[in-house]
Amino acid sequence: MCSSSPVLQVRNLSVAFGFDKKGQPRDGIKPLQVTDRVSFEINEGEFFALVGESGCGKSVTAMGILRLLPWPGAQIVEGTVLYYAGKKPDDAPVDLAKIPLAELQKVRGSEIACIFQEPMQALNPVVTIKKQLLEVFKFSGRNEREVQIPGQARNDENHITAIREMLLQAGFKDPDRVLDSYPHELSGGMLQRVCIVMALLPKPKLIIADEPTTALDVTVQAQVLAVLKDMAEKTGTAVLLITHNMGIVSQYADRVAVMYAGRIVECGAVRDVIDNPMHPYTQGLLAAIPENHSDMRNLRSIPGSVPHPKDFVKGCRFADRCEKCMQASAEIQAKCRSEELPPQRLAGTANAGEEHFACCFAIKE
Numbered sequence: 001m002c003s004s005s006p007v008l009q010v011r012n013l014s015v016a017f018g019f020d021k022k023g024q025p026r027d028g029i030k031p032l033q034v035t036d037r038v039s040f041e042i043n044e045g046e047f048f049a050l051v052g053e054s055g056c057g058k059s060v061t062a063m064g065i066l067r068l069l070p071w072p073g074a075q076i077v078e079g080t081v082l083y084y085a086g087k088k089p090d091d092a093p094v095d096l097a098k099i100p101l102a103e104l105q106k107v108r109g110s111e112i113a114c115i116f117q118e119p120m121q122a123l124n125p126v127v128t129i130k131k132q133l134l135e136v137f138k139f140s141g142r143n144e145r146e147v148q149i150p151g152q153a154r155n156d157e158n159h160i161t162a163i164r165e166m167l168l169q170a171g172f173k174d175p176d177r178v179l180d181s182y183p184h185e186l187s188g189g190m191l192q193r194v195c196i197v198m199a200l201l202p203k204p205k206l207i208i209a210d211e212p213t214t215a216l217d218v219t220v221q222a223q224v225l226a227v228l229k230d231m232a233e234k235t236g237t238a239v240l241l242i243t244h245n246m247g248i249v250s251q252y253a254d255r256v257a258v259m260y261a262g263r264i265v266e267c268g269a270v271r272d273v274i275d276n277p278m279h280p281y282t283q284g285l286l287a288a289i290p291e292n293h294s295d296m297r298n299l300r301s302i303p304g305s306v307p308h309p310k311d312f313v314k315g316c317r318f319a320d321r322c323e324k325c326m327q328a329s330a331e332i333q334a335k336c337r338s339e340e341l342p343p344q345r346l347a348g349t350a351n352a353g354e355e356h357f358a359c360c361f362a363i364k365e
Contacts (some may be wrong), residue, residue, distance in 0.1 A: 015064045046255065065096060089347045093221075265358060
């Protein structure tokens with residue numbers, strides 16, 4: 001179970017593209033805003049999912065947290081990213097969106113780690129797995145005592161022992177063979193588990209996993225996600241999982257935020273969102289999941305596609321694809337297509353203290 005203490009709070013995060021080398025709007029053209037006041041929080045030890053179709057702004061949001069955006073072309077134009085790095089509950093959080101880059105580099109990789117879609121791009125193809133995992137200890141900004149074996153001197157042999165134990169936890173029956181291998185000698189699923197081990201070695205407080213199973217087949221996907229969830233629970237590490245797969249979310253996440261066209265449209269505990277989806281977009285994503293032994297002809301799809309950021313409107317961005325809007329009264333349809341932001345509607349929750357909300361005009365009070 002996750003703690004109620006937050007490890008990360010994202011508040012009104014907006015990211016825009018279109019700045020020149022000096023960080024100014026290019027040729028006087030207004031930068032293109034791709035995320036719009038995104039807000040969510042992740043608690044200690046929690047498996048939190050950010051879900052939506054491709055092009056909704058999930059990866060941009062994730063990269064914005066650690067300012068890994070292609071600067072100066074892309075910048076955070078509004079919002080805060082509060083990281084609770086302190087050991088005490090009353091320690092003030094650090095705003096990752098504003099701290100100097102030198103301070104942020106101490107957080108990247110060591111306190112907030114990343115797992116990316118393609119493991120072959122995350123690993124050096126001409127360096128053994130052993131050497132790459134040992135580099136985690138060399139370049140980690142965390143206190144080395146946290147990854148040292150108690151009562152023993154600090155050296156590579158002790159670190160290898162710690163790495164070997166974690167590889168065993170990740171499901172490798174022959175860790176020594178894996179350590180002596182080069183990336184091309186391992187399968188995609190094995191490489192992704194190596195990346196999970198690499199992310200967990202410095203004992204980070206949070207892992208950002210950006211669609212880590214996209215390039216893997218369904219069976220291997222389940223194995224990799226099970227390893228990630230199990231190892232994160234054992235180490236107390238929180239996970240931000242970026243995905244477009246609601247099936248994965250229903251199996252592994254504790255809470256979920258549904259994102260559409262740069263905005264969070266629904267958020268709550270997974271069981272609340274799965275059992276009682278409020279937003280029409282969430283309902284559409286769930287309706288597209290094939291059930292066991294179901295007739296594939298009964299699967300539903302959401303008509304249309306996610307609009308390009310240049311076509312984003314101020315009002316509801318899902319209105320043109322929304323069945324509820326099309327079937328609603330003329331008054332509701334007018335509101336959906338107005339300049340007004342959709343109101344936040346609250347629902348009952350399965351767990352006390354966990355808020356479930358959706359932003360929509362068509363939801364009945």
